[in-house]
Amino acid sequence: MNHPTAGTDDPTGAGAEAETGAGAGAGADGGDAAAETGRRLREVFAEAAYDIAPPPLPLEAIRRDGRRRLLRRRAAVLSTGCGLLLLPLLVLAFRPDGPAESVRPMAPPASAPVATRSSPAPSEPPPSGPPAGNVRVLAPGERVTAEDGSEFWLTREGKHWVTPEPEPGVTPMEEFRSVVDGNLDTSEPGVSLQGSGTAGGGYLVSGLFYGVRTAAARVEIRAYDGTAINGTVLRLRGNTSWGVWYGRVKVPEETARSLDFEDPVHKVTVYDRDDEVIAEMDFKS
Structure with a gap:
């Protein structure tokens, strides 16, 4: 059996422990130094950063740059708008089989004519001619009402x-004048006269015209004072040989009641469309 001798190192003894302890101590000291160094560097950098003052903000330069950009955008918009306005003035005609035609500007649109107010031409007087007559062509039995209500x-x-009702409660009587009973000589033109009225309200005069060869177009009633009154002619449809005339003659009441006043009508004349006399009668006493 072998026993260790004096002076021989024991690897598991105190010497090994001493070496291990020394190595561990050296490693711990190295880590602490590195941490300390990092801390001090951070402090140095922080102090240096606090000592640096930031430069002032370049506001004026920013404004100038903004104005330049705004002007460039406006110029671009104006250029585009001018191009759009000028585009309709150019017409480009392209031919796939030949050279391009010359470019011609479009003619500006023709301005609309401005209406001017012209002075009206002086009206010419109407041509002289026979006065218009009042003529009614009737069917047999067709009634016409006169100004005073007579029919x-x-x-x-x-x-x-x-005629209208002569007095309240008195029924007016129908009257008749024949052109076929032989009392009128229809072989020659003639005019008859009947009348009714009062001194204050005037007179409605009427009568027959007969023996005419052309259609009557108007009748003129010559009043007591020489006034010419345009009366009304009534004819049967299809018969131009005779007809009826009537009109209203106004007479001042003082004149109508005077002893010298005799008849409201002095003469009646019937004309055709050519203003030729076809029948007339003088009733002046």
């Missing part, structure tokens, strides 16, 4: 009429 109608036998 006239024609049949193939002659003239019928009825």
Whole structure:
């Protein structure tokens, strides 16, 4: 059995422990030094950073740059707008089989004519001619009402009429004048006269014209004082040989009541469309 001798190192003894302890101590000291160094560097950098003052903000330069950009954008917009306005003025015609035609600007649109107010041409006086007459062409039995309310109608036998109510409660009577009973000489033109009225309200005068060869177009009533009154002509449809005329004559009441006043009508004349006299009668006393 072998026993260790004096002076021989024991690897598991105190010497090994001493070496291990020394190595561990050296490693711990190295880590602490590195941490300390990092801390001091951070402090140095922080102090240096606090000592540095930041430069002032370049506001004026920023404003100038902003204005330049705004001007460039406006210029670009104006250029685009001018291009759009000028684009309709150019017409480009391209031919796939030949050279391009020359470019011609479009003609500006023609301005609309401005209406000017012209002075009206002086009206010419109407050509002189026969006065227009009042003519009614009626069917047999067709009634016409006069200004005072009297009614006239024609049949193939002659003239019928009825005057307004003469007095309250008195029924007006129908009156008749024949053109076929032989009392009138229808072989020659002639005019008859009937009348009704009052001194204050005037007179409605009427009558027959007969024996004419052309159609009556108007009738002129010459009043007591020389006034010409344009009366009304009534004719049957299809018959131009005779007819009825009527009109209203106004007479001042003082004149109508005077002893010298005799008849409201002095003359009646019937004309055709050519203003030729076809029948007339003078009733002046």
